[in-house]
Amino acid sequence: MKRYILGLIGLLIVPTMLAVETPSTEGQLASLRDSAHKEVFDGILPFWLKYCIDPAGGFYGRVTIAGKPIADAPKGLVLNSRVLWTFSAAFNQTGNAEYLKTATRAYNYLIAHFLDKQTGGYYWMLDSAGKPTDDKFELYGMSFVVYSLAEYSTAAKSKPALEQAVKLFDLIQTKAHDAKDGGYFETFTRDWKPLPKSTMAYGIDNGIKTMNTHLHLLEAFTTFYRAYPEPRAKAALQELMDIFYDHILDADKGYCRLFFEADWKNINNTISFGHDIEAAWLLCDAAEALGDAKQIEKTRAMAVKIADAVLKRGLDKDGGLLYEADPDKITNPTKDWWPQAETLVGMFNAWQISKEPRFLDATLACWEFTQKNIIDKKFGEWYFSAAPSHPDDALKVSEWKAPYHNGRACMELVKRIK
Numbered sequence: 001m002k003r004y005i006l007g008l009i010g011l012l013i014v015p016t017m018l019a020v021e022t023p024s025t026e027g028q029l030a031s032l033r034d035s036a037h038k039e040v041f042d043g044i045l046p047f048w049l050k051y052c053i054d055p056a057g058g059f060y061g062r063v064t065i066a067g068k069p070i071a072d073a074p075k076g077l078v079l080n081s082r083v084l085w086t087f088s089a090a091f092n093q094t095g096n097a098e099y100l101k102t103a104t105r106a107y108n109y110l111i112a113h114f115l116d117k118q119t120g121g122y123y124w125m126l127d128s129a130g131k132p133t134d135d136k137f138e139l140y141g142m143s144f145v146v147y148s149l150a151e152y153s154t155a156a157k158s159k160p161a162l163e164q165a166v167k168l169f170d171l172i173q174t175k176a177h178d179a180k181d182g183g184y185f186e187t188f189t190r191d192w193k194p195l196p197k198s199t200m201a202y203g204i205d206n207g208i209k210t211m212n213t214h215l216h217l218l219e220a221f222t223t224f225y226r227a228y229p230e231p232r233a234k235a236a237l238q239e240l241m242d243i244f245y246d247h248i249l250d251a252d253k254g255y256c257r258l259f260f261e262a263d264w265k266n267i268n269n270t271i272s273f274g275h276d277i278e279a280a281w282l283l284c285d286a287a288e289a290l291g292d293a294k295q296i297e298k299t300r301a302m303a304v305k306i307a308d309a310v311l312k313r314g315l316d317k318d319g320g321l322l323y324e325a326d327p328d329k330i331t332n333p334t335k336d337w338w339p340q341a342e343t344l345v346g347m348f349n350a351w352q353i354s355k356e357p358r359f360l361d362a363t364l365a366c367w368e369f370t371q372k373n374i375i376d377k378k379f380g381e382w383y384f385s386a387a388p389s390h391p392d393d394a395l396k397v398s399e400w401k402a403p404y405h406n407g408r409a410c411m412e413l414v415k416r417i418k
Contacts, residue, residue: 028364033417035367036344039375040410044403045090047380048083049102052397057130058109059083063397065390067379074133075126076399077114080106081144086403088151093411100155107152107161110145115164119190120171125399137188139176140200140213142168147220150227165224172217173236178209181263183243186213201259204268209260211248214240215279222286234290241286241295244279251302254309271325273314274339277346280306281412284349300353307350311362315343319365320373320386335386337401340370341409348416382406 051067054060058080062073084106091099113130114122122145125134149165152158175192176184186198186209201207221237247264248256255276259268280303287299313330314322321339324332343366351359373386376396383390384401395401 025360028360029417032364032367033414035371036410036413040090040407040414041094043375043380044382044407044410045087045099048403049098053102053105058113059106060397061128061399062395064393065376065379065383065396066392068393072128074399075128075130077122077124077138077141078144079397079399079402080110080114081141081148082402082404084110085144085148085151086407088148088155089408089411091155092151093415103152103155111164116190119192120167121188121190121192122168135190136195137190137192138199139172139184139186140216142172143213143216143220146172146224147216150220150224153227162227166228169224169233169236173232178262182239183209183214183264184217186210204259206261206267207259208262209264211256211258211275211279214243214248215275215282218244218286219282222282222289225289237286238290241283241290244283249302254305269326270331271327272323273310273321273325274323274336274342276306277310277321277339278342280346281349303346304350304354307347307359310343311347311358315362315366319369321366335373337374337382337384338405340366340374341405344370344409345412348413352416
C-alpha cells in the first residue's frame with residue numbers, strides 16, 4: 001500500500017510523464033534493469049561488432065544508420081578512445097572474451113596510430129589509413145585516452161596500458177596544468193604550445209577553459225585513480241573537484257557554467273541540461289573514489305539539486321531531455337541521444353540518494369521516450385536525435401558518435417539495480 005501511495009504522489013508531481021498507473025517499485029526496477037541489459041548487450045554492442053570494425057585496422061570513422069561504412073572517412077581520437085573504454089567496461093562487467101578482443105583492437109590502434117611517439121601526445125584526427133590530418137593536441141580527446149587506458153588496463157590486466165595512462169597523466173600535469181589559476185589549458189600545437197582559444201569553446205570569444213573538458217578530465221582521473229591509487233593522482237582529482245565547486249557550479253541555481261577565460265571569469269550564460277545531469281552523477285562518482293565522507297555527502301546533495309533543476313526546466317512533457325536554455329527561455333529544444341543517456345543515470349542517481357519518487361519517474365519517462373524515439377529497433381544502436389524520420393544513409397557513427405554515452409548509461413543502470 002505504501003509503494004502504491006508513493007507512485008500516486010509521483011504521478012501528481014509529474015503528471016505528464018507517466019500516463020498509466022505505475023507498478024511496484026521492485027517491478028519498475030527489474031523491468032528497467034532487464035531492458036537496459038538487453039539494450040546494451042543485444043542492441044548497442046552488436047551493432048559495433050557487426051558493422052564498425054575496419055578490416056584495414058581499427059574502426060570505421062563513420063557508418064550509416066543501416067550499417068554501411070564510409071570507407072574514406074576520417075578517424076577521430078574521441079571515437080577510438082570511447083570504443084576502447086566501452087568494450088573494456090563491457091568486459092569488466094560481463095567477462096565476455098569478445099569484448100576484450102574488441103577493446104584490444106582499439107588499444108592497439110590507439111598506440112600504433114594516434115600516439116605521437118616523439119612528444120607523447122595523441123593526434124586529434126587521422127585519415128582513413130591512419131595518418132595524422134590534424135596533429136594538434138586536444139585535452140578533451142586526451143582525457144578520453146587516460147579514461148580508456150585506465151579501464152582497459154583493468155580489463156586486460158595490462159601493465160603497458162597502465163604505464164601509457166601514467167605517462168599521459170604526467171604529461172598533462174606538466175604541459176597543460178595552469179599553475180597560476182588552476183585547472184587546465186585545453187588546445188595545443190604538436191610541440192605543446194597552448195593556443196589562445198579552446199576548440200571546445202565553439203563560437204565563444206576568449207573561451208580558454210570549458211566545463212566540458214574539465215568534466216571529462218574529472219571522469220578520466222576518477223577511473224585513473226582507481227587503477228593507479230597514487231597520491232599525485234588523488235591530488236589532481238581533488239583539484240578538479242575543487243574547480244567545480246569554486247568556479248563551474250552555480251550552487252544556488254543548480255547548474256554548471258560552461259565557458260571561461262583563463263582566470264575562470266564566466267563568459268556565457270548558456271545552460272546545457274545534458275552536461276548538468278551528467279556532471280551530477282560523475283561528481284558523485286569522483287567523490288566516492290576520493291573517499292572523504294563530508295565531500296561525499298556534500299556532492300550527493302548537490303547532485304540532487306542539479307537533478308531537480310534539470311527536471312523542472314529541461315525535461316519535456318514527453319520525457320525527453322531538451323538540449324539548451326538561457327536563464328529565461330529554452331534556446332535549443334533538440335533531443336539528441338547523449339543527453340537522454342545521461343538523464344537515465346543522473347535522475348536514477350538522484351533517486352538513489354533522495355528516494356524521491358519523481359526522480360525515478362523521470363528516469364522511467366526518459367527511458368520510455370528513448371525507446372520510442374532514439375533506439376533503432378531495426379539495425380541496432382541509437383539515432384543521433386529524435387526526429388520524424390531517419391534515412392538509412394544518415395550517420396549513426398561519426399567522430400562524436402560512439403557507444404560510450406548510451407552503452408555506459410545502460411551498463412550503469414544494470415550495475416546500480418541489484
